[in-house]
Amino acid sequence: MILFIVSLIVFNSIVIVMKKQLTKNQIFHVWKFSMILEMVFDLFIDEKLNGYSYFDKGIDGINIIVYALLIPPVNIMILNGYLFYSRIPKKLIYLLGWLIFVIGYEYLALLPEPWGFFHYGWWKIYYSMILDPILLMILLGYFKWVTYIEKR
DSSP: OHHHHHHHHHHHHHHHHSOOOSOHHHHHHHHHHHHHHHHHHHIIIIIITOOEEESSSSOOHHHHHIIIIIHHHHHHHHHHHOOTTSOHHHHHHHHHHHHHHHHHHHHHHTSOTTTOOEEESSOOHHHHHHHHHHHHHHHHHHHHHHHHHHHO
């Protein structure tokens, strides 16, 4: 729980004070998309298949805070600093750095209470190592689609 509270404060503060490369419309879209993607993914993996859970098993009100205030700011930070006009190797290094951060954060979130708040059922960190890059590519694809629509 301590990691959760500190993360909420730090991640959201960074998004508030960072120099924004994204428009307010883009931030809104990414925030909303991040929440929906996480909720749909967790609905299957967490609730239906009991792969993992935040805090306690089942749907709690605090899960809404995870979906609304923990994951979207990280996605905003990722996209805000993304090297859209750089060469592919720089983009890959940037994304690899974020993936290492996300996997490391998940590992810390697995610490016992009062520090951690994430619990595995049958899920393994290796699954996250495989799926996180895919989810990140989905996020990037969505963001590129939003920017394409804005330009039209």
